[in-house]
Structures are given as structure tokens and as C-alpha cells.
């Protein structure tokens with residue numbers, strides 16, 4: 003089934019804002035190259051509210067990327083429905099960040115970010131201003147004229163993130179965006195994401211293998227079971243929205259991370 007925009011809109015959870023989209027009874031089978039059926043997702047139900055940050059964690063192969071790709075509209079071959087509060091406009095309302103930044107090597111940093119704006123022609127008049135603002139947000143103003151090969155892995159991923167934000171999507175989906183980065187760079191990017199959220203209040207759904215990353219960034223953490231992926235639990239993160247490096251030192255942070263780790267065992 004395709005994104006269902008005619009179905010009843012998602013209802014929001016009581017303690018967050020408006021429902022942006024609802025995943026309802028979504029199941030997915032793949033057929034392997036040997037013709038076997040791979041039951042990847044089983045009856046997944048999830049409501050995403052506007053402005054919230056959701057982390058999806060679970061064992062390898064449980065269907066995290068599959069679920070994200072379906073929300074993104076990159077895969078519409080599934081049972082169930084994904085109902086949006088307002089129909090997403092193709093190429094406009096959904097920003098997607100992959101594990102590898104996939105920048106265009108022949109374009110400068112600002113040229114890559116600008117690409118995100120060029121897809122929607124009516125916004126071109128203020129493109130330069132928007133690119134400059136976004137690069138400043140992630141501390142890359144000094145690298146606007148550099149090429150991707152001149153950047154570190156973390157810098158490249160920051161460019162990919164602001165490129166996905168350049169066309170002002172309603173939701174930012176990220177599939178293990180920091181998975182290929184070292185621990186210090188990851189921490190730096192976590193704080194970039196928090197700053198971006200402060201500025202934009204963007205709805206963010208991301209997949210990660212790191213329970214610390216999930217706890218540090220998210221409002222809610224979705225824990226998936228081993229294949230076929232089901233929602234094993236959805237946890238409200240028991241921390242103030244206002245996070246900072248000191249958050250990682252809090253006993254409640256450690257407790258929550260320990261609890262998540264226990265659920266994945």
C-alpha cells in the first residue's frame with residue numbers, strides 16, 4: 003500500500019503536540035534472491051507527533067531501515083497504511099540522511115547544500131541566505147567554498163544533514179547517520195542535532211545502534227524485537243528536553259540507558 007493520505011489523520015499522544023503521521027498495522031515481506039519469503043516487519047503501529055524526536059533501536063536485521071524507508075516513501079510495497087495529517091509533497095516534505103553522506107564531489111559545500119533548495123524553484127531567491135544560515139548552524143561557515151574531499155567524515159555528514167534541511171521538510175529521517183563516525187565526532191554531531199532542533203523544532207525520526215545516542219537525543223525511544231520486527235516497547239525518555247553534555251552524567255540517563263540495554267538482550 004502507498005502512503006495513505008485519505009485515511010483518518012493520526013491522533014496525537016496526550017503529552018506531545020499534533021499527530022504528523024501514523025503507521026498502522028504495517029507488515030512487510032521481502033523475497034530473497036533464492037525465492038524465500040523474509041518476513042521483515044509484523045503489524046507495526048506508531049504515531050509520530052509534530053516536533054518530536056523519535057529514535058528506533060533494535061537488533062541487526064529487525065527491520066529498522068525498512069520501516070524508515072517506508073515512512074520516507076522510498077518503499078511502498080507493504081501491508082497496512084501510513085497516514086499523514088497532510089499529504090507529503092514528493093521531494094519537499096521528507097528529508098532523508100543516510101549513513102554515508104553521498105555528497106556531489108564536484109560541488110562545493112555550499113553548492114551541495116544549495117542542491118536541496120534547487121529542487122524547489124520558488125525558493126531560489128533567498129537560497130544564498132538560507133545556505134549561509136544552515137552552514138552557520140553546524141559550524142561550517144568557513145568551509146562553504148571547500149569541496150567534500152577536503153572535509154572530515156563528520157563535516158561531510160553535517161553537510162548532508164543541512165542539505166536535507168535546506169528545503170525545509172516537515173520531517174527529517176536519518177538512518178544511522180552517525181554510525182560511521184568516531185565517538186568524539188558523534189558527540190559533536192549530537193549537539194549539532196540538538197541545536198538544529200532548538201532552531202527549527204523539526205520532527206526527527208532516526209535509526210541507531212547506540213542506546214546512548216537514542217537516550218541523549220530522543221523524546222521517545224522505539225525498541226523493536228528481532229525479526230520479524232515488531233514494536234517491543236515505546237519509551238518516553240525520562241529527561242528534560244533541554245539536553246547538554248552534562249545530561250550524559252546524570253544517574254537517570256545511566257538508568258535509562260541500562261534499561262534499554264536490558265531490553266535488547
Ligand SMILES: Nc1ncnc2c1ncn2[C@@H]1O[C@H](COP(=O)(O)OP(=O)(O)OP(=O)(O)O)[C@@H](O)[C@H]1O
Nearest residue numbers: 032033034040042061062063064065066067068069
Ligand atoms: N531488498 C531486500 N531483499 C530481501 N531481504 C531484505 C531486503 N532488504 C532487507 N531485507 C531483510 O529484511 C530484514 C530487515 O532488514 P533491515 O535492513 O530493515 O534491518 P535493520 O534493522 O535496519 O538492520 P541493521 O541494523 O543490520 O541495519 C533483514 O533480515 C534483511 O535481510
